[in-house]
Amino acid sequence: MQYFPIFVDTVELNVLVVGGGEVATRKVELLLKTHANITLVSPDISREIASYVADGKVTYIKQYYDESFLDNVRIVFVATANSELNASISKRAKELSIMANVVDSPALCHFITPSIIDRSPMVYAISSEGKAPVLVRYWRARLESLIPNTLGAIADFSGSKRDIIKKKFIDGGARRRFWERFFSSSDSGYVEKLEPLFDRLVNTDESEFAEQGELYIIKVCDNPEMLSLAALRHMQQSDMALRDVNVADGVVELVRRDANLDKLSESDHMQQITALLKDNQRVCLLTKQPISVWQQTIEALNNDYIVREFTSAICDQSSCASNCPNKKKK
DSSP: OOOOOOOOOOOOOEEEEEOOOOHHHHHHHHTTTSSOOOEEOOSOHHHHHHHHHHHSEEEEEEEEOOGGOOOOOOSEOOOEEEEEEEEHHHHHHHHHOOOETOOOOOOOOOOOOOEEETTTTTHHHHHHHHSOOHHHHHHHHHHHHHHHHHHHHHHHHHTTTHHHHHHHHOOHOOOHHHHHHHSSGGGGOOGGGHHHHHHHHTTHHHHHHHOOOOEEEEEEOOOOOGGOHHHHHHHOOOOOOHHHHHEEEHHHTSSOOSEEEEEOOOOHHHHHHHHHHHHTTTTEEEEESSSOOOOHHHHHHTTTEEEEOOOGGGGSSSHHHHOOTTSSOO
């Protein structure tokens, strides 16, 4: 990954926009969704920018760019048709440790702005590192249709209740499981039902939230796209991932980001797994071996713990041979 995705705190952030045309207008409109202090310099500006200036939302300097305008600026967006000027601003900004974005000139950019789906405070950023903008627009359109408009209000609600949950559940795992139960409820998709749902769950006896250790044995192949949705869902809810030999990095990447990762013990995997399950952890075992190899493990653990097996029909031997990049067709 060439560009590392970050979210910048825009409170008291001074941003300079150089240019006043259509492209500059789009940048200003995006910045107006933030808390940034926006200054724009250009001899001419669009009608839209003029209205923002009249409303006091943008500070306008009606003149040509001067290097002194970079004083006290943290980020600069350059949107002019003058390639020499654009290169000059980018160079000087770098010397001053100011982040510069030069529209349609990736080589001059110190950062790029992704395509954004805004459900504040839930914000989704999508980027192809400038290589496939049409593909990004396609996926943004698809995701826009899938992500509900109420998601921001739902996130605000959960944020307002975090302190209550921190006091009720000392253990971080218990807090996470509470919110998983909350968000998995069908009522969590309706703003008007959030408060009753929260009250009902928060007043439930804590013993009902006690978790039993769970083991998910997931047969994988080298191509992560061959994993079933059910397998992916359980990988995403695991506390620990155990990696058997020869499991591809691309598969492991799909485990929940904050889950712990360890190699499966070759000498005594049963003791390793049992210790984790006794600690009430949800463990996914990623293996390329057939599920039948693990039958003895499954039978030994099934009485005391929840054990689930996943081997998608699309990840059988013939499918792997034709779809996995590291397999050769027979």
